[in-house]
Amino acid sequence: MPFPRTHLEPEHEMFRDQVRRYLKAHMQAKVPHWRTQGHVDREDFTAFGANGWLCLWAGEEYGGPAIRDIRYDQVLQEETIRWTDIGFFHNAHSMLVGPYLDRFATSEQKARFLPGAVSGETIMAIAMTEPDTGSDLAAIRTRAEDRGDHYLLNGSKTYISNGVIGDLFVVAARTGEKRGRIGLFVVMAGMEGFSLGRHLKKMGLPVQDTAEIRFDDVRVPKENLLGDPGMGFAYMAECLAVERTMSAISSLSHAQAAFDITLEFVKERRAFGKPVGAFQNTRFVMADLRARLDAAQAYLDQCVVLANDERLTPEDAAAAKLLCSEVQGDVVDAGLQLHGGAGYMDEYEISHMFRDARIARIYAGTSEIMKEIIGRGLGLGDRDLT
Known part of the structure; x- marks a missing residue:
């Protein structure tokens, strides 16, 4: 239990x-x-x-x-x-x-x-990531030029979740020459100059539509600017803790579901005259996963409590995201292995879950970025490592 x-x-x-x-x-x-x-x-x-x-x-x-x-x-x-x-x-x-x-x-x-x-x-989506910037949001190239009563928006974004069916996009764009000077703009899909690019095909998550979008001289009314035109980077940083907590929730929920599916399978599937779950290796693997899932859940639940009180630090959110996405990857991998050849077949849900899980260690900040955030919180910045 x-x-x-x-x-x-x-x-x-x-x-x-x-x-x-x-x-x-x-x-x-x-x-x-x-x-x-x-x-x-x-x-x-x-x-x-x-x-x-x-x-x-x-x-x-x-x-x-x-x-x-x-x-x-x-x-x-x-x-x-x-x-x-x-x-x-x-x-x-x-x-x-x-x-x-x-x-x-x-x-x-x-x-x-x-x-x-x-x-x-x-339906809402957020447009931050660009083809050449990845996690380095301060280096984005999409530009919003102040033209008096509106901003003129030009650039492109990629890997946009809800991109195909989305109506409202919160777009991050440069508003000056200084690195990191970014504004956030509400752009509607029907605006002139807004265009949807490819519906991107992915390894997993086929249900989650991912798209490219372009802005070619999109006139964005001043009334669609969120907050200060130079504070977008700070705004994004302010929201990232909750975003990463939600990512951790998704990862661990997925891992729990994969564990339950695998547990049911190894109880029912037989090999050499007995259930697969009766073998010592299966018991040990499942026991280890159960312990790790429970430990991760306890930590994540406490992060949710802290987020409710607005006391969740970026470091704790990064740790939750790192921990839960890595556990997710390990659980679905072990689950597929314990399914044997059946796990490689599309008719078994664990096959879909294995493919769907891989992105969790990349989006909302890669595992490497999470480790960097946690490490810097320990006072181990670049200067300390020289």
Whole structure:
């Protein structure tokens, strides 16, 4: 049995039951369709919106429930991954993009953008990554030139989650010559000069649509600037702790699901006249994974509590992301191995999970970047290592 999770209250488990019943009844059967077409349907976002599950933090004036408790988002993500697919990126909409509007948008901007985000009619994405910059956000080349009553936006972005079905993009762009001088702009997909590039094909996560986008002389009204035009880098840094916590939640939820699938398989599958789970190697592998999953879950749950209190440090968020993504990779790899040849077949879910998991050690900051953040927090910066 998994280790008890003490940070959740009875109301969180009631919410879990509600989400689970809905997903099993209305969305679980759609996963093969999602995988074939390469994205969820727009109606899936509006269904989440109708249930009140998008942007839980949004106020009632915008149609939201005003629930500022990340534990509900954690439960929602855990159940989504268990009963549908890790590629349904509603968490990116609500908890990666949404916080930029929550923290930095004016009241007028919130009134324009949040009702659609809460209902699911406006699907949100964030456009930071560029072909030549990767994790070095300070080096982005997309440029926004101040033209008086608007900014003129030019450049390109890649690996944009929700890029194909997205309507609203929070775009990071240079606003000056100084390295790291960045502004954040709300760009709508219908703006003149906005164009969608390739729907990118990936090793895994077929349900999560990933795209390239281009901006060719896009006129962005001044009213679509979020906060100060030179503070975008600081704004991104401010939101990254929660983003990495959400990434850790996804990774560990995926790992837990892979463990459960594997446990069921090794109990039922027989070799040499007995269940695969009866062999000592299987017992030892599964025991080790159970212990590591429980330890990671306890740490992650405490990070969620700290994030709720706005006391989560960048170093702790990086550690959670590093730990959970690495555990995820180890669990799905061991799970596939214990499935034997069956694990290599598409008809077995562990095959999909193995491919889907690999990106977790790359997106939202690579494992190497996470280690760099943690190391510098220990006072081991470049000067200390010379």
